[in-house]
Structure formats: structure tokens, C-alpha cells
Amino acid sequence: DQQVKQNSPSLSVQEGRISILNCDYTNSMFDYFLWYKKYPAEGPTFLISISSIKDKNEDGRFTVFLNKSAKHLSLHIVPSQPGDSAVYFCAASARPQGAQKLVFGQGTRLTINP
Amino acid sequence: NAGVTQTPKFRILKIGQSMTLQCAQDMNHNYMYWYRQDPGMGLKLIYYSVGAGITDKGEVPNGYNVSRSTTEDFPLRLELAAPSQTSVYFCASNGQGTGYGYTFGSGTRLTVV
Numbered sequence: 638d639q640q641v642k643q644n645s646p647s648l649s650v651q652e653g654r655i656s657i658l659n660c661d662y663t664n665s666m667f668d669y670f671l672w673y674k675k676y677p678a679e680g681p682t683f684l685i686s687i688s689s690i691k692d693k694n695e696d697g698r699f700t701v702f703l704n705k706s707a708k709h710l711s712l713h714i715v716p717s718q719p720g721d722s723a724v725y726f727c728a729a730s731a732r733p734q735g736a737q738k739l740v741f742g743q744g745t746r747l748t749i750n751p
Numbered sequence: 752n753a754g755v756t757q758t759p760k761f762r763i764l765k766i767g768q769s770m771t772l773q774c775a776q777d778m779n780h781n782y783m784y785w786y787r788q789d790p791g792m793g794l795k796l797i798y799y800s801v802g803a804g805i806t807d808k809g810e811v812p813n814g815y816n817v818s819r820s821t822t823e824d825f826p827l828r829l830e831l832a833a834p835s836q837t838s839v840y841f842c843a844s845n846g847q848g849t850g851y852g853y854t855f856g857s858g859t860r861l862t863v864v
Contacts, residue, residue, distance in 0.1 A: 671852045680841050680855030736782045736801045741793030
């Protein structure tokens with residue numbers, strides 16, 4: 638039972654264009670969502686998060702959008718840079734603070750082409 | 752640098768052997784976690800801890816044990832290793848009120864043959 642799904646295993650985008658990574662979830666109890674970025678041989682690094690009381694959160698080149706009715710969130714990266722090439726994981730939690738038992742998607746490998 | 756330190760980085764075990772994966776954090780975080788990542792899959796929670804002396808099971812705890820005797824350390828014990836435990840193991844921590852997600856270690860790649 639995959640509660641968090643990233644249906645695109647990979648995505649290729651040209652440098653300078655927008656990258657859009659998608660994530661769907663099924664559990665209505667989730668109210669906090671996060672994106673992590675992972676380079677090879679390293680642990681995931683926190684990128685950006687959003688609470689269910691918001692529909693958008695922006696941090697520099699990264700914006701996360703949340704559509705609660707569709708149980709869908711997306712990460713927009715603009716403009717895309719070569720250093721953005723990594724695996725991106727979407728994660729969800731039923732509580733925003735304290736012990737977060739995160740449920741992760743399978744990941745999307747983003748490749749930025751020069 | 753402050754963060755989460757995992758050792759070893761790589762290990763090959765024979766079926767039936769045991770080992771302990773070490774995890775230490777120096778950020779005074781209350782909460783610590785162990786996840787495993789199988790190829791093409793997301794991370795799955797094995798065990799977590801909300802403070803010294805308190806641990807609880809995650810989604811996939813079978814075949815593992817944990818202890819938390821100090822705030823800093825959260826070792827993961829594999830007893831009677833099986834090929835199904837071949838995976839990359841990540842330890843993570845977060846503090847009360849951060850809301851910024853976990854700080855992860857760099858992982859331990861374990862192969863059971």
C-alpha cells in the first residue's frame with residue numbers, strides 16, 4: 638500500500654527551464670509535506686516543506702504547491718541549474734513537529750542538461 | 752561539523768551473522784530514526800526514538816533491534832542477517848519544534864550474502 642507516490646522515476650530538463658516534480662498521496666491524515674534532495678552516496682537533504690493550511694510555499698528557486706482536494710503536491714524549480722541534478726523524494730507526515738514518522742515516495746531522478 | 756554520523760559506510764555480512772550499525776548526532780536532538788532504502792523504493796521507517804530510553808517500531812521492524820541509552824547515540828542491531836536485509840540504511844534526527852524535517856546521515860550500504 639503505497640501512501641505516497643511519485644509516478645515519474647526520472648525527468649530530464651534543460652538548464653534554465655522549469656523543473657516540475659509531482660507527488661500524490663492517499664492518506665487524508667497527512668498534514669505536513671516535505672521534499673528532500675539526494676545526491677549519490679549521501680543522505681537526503683531537506684529542501685522545502687509545506688503545511689496543509691497553505692497551498693504554496695516558496696524558498697528562492699524552489700516552490701512547493703499543495704492541492705489538498707486532489708491529494709497532490711508538486712515541486713517547481715526555476716530556473717533549473719546543473720547542480721539540481723539529483724534524486725528528489727516527496728515525504729508526508731501526520732504531524733509537523735516532534736517525532737515525525739515520515740512516509741516517502743519512491744523518488745524522481747532529475748537530470749539537468751546543459 | 753555538526754550532524755549525524757553513521758558507521759560503517761559499507762559492510763558485507765554472511766547469512767546468519769549479526770552486526771550493529773552505529774549512529775550518533777551532536778545537535779542535541781530528541782528524535783532519532785532508522786530508515787532503509789531498497790533499490791527503486793522510498794525510505795521505510797524501521798524504528799524511531801523520542802528520547803533516551805524510549806524507542807518504538809516503525810513500518811518494517813522485523814529482524815532489527817534498537818536501543819537509546821543516550822541522547823546522542825541510536826544504534827541499530829541486526830540479528831541473524833538475511834539477504835532481504837540487503838539495503839542502504841539511513842539514520843536521521845530532528846529536534847523539538849524545528850518543523851524543518853530531518854537531518855540525515857550519509858548512510859550504510861549493507862550486503863548480505
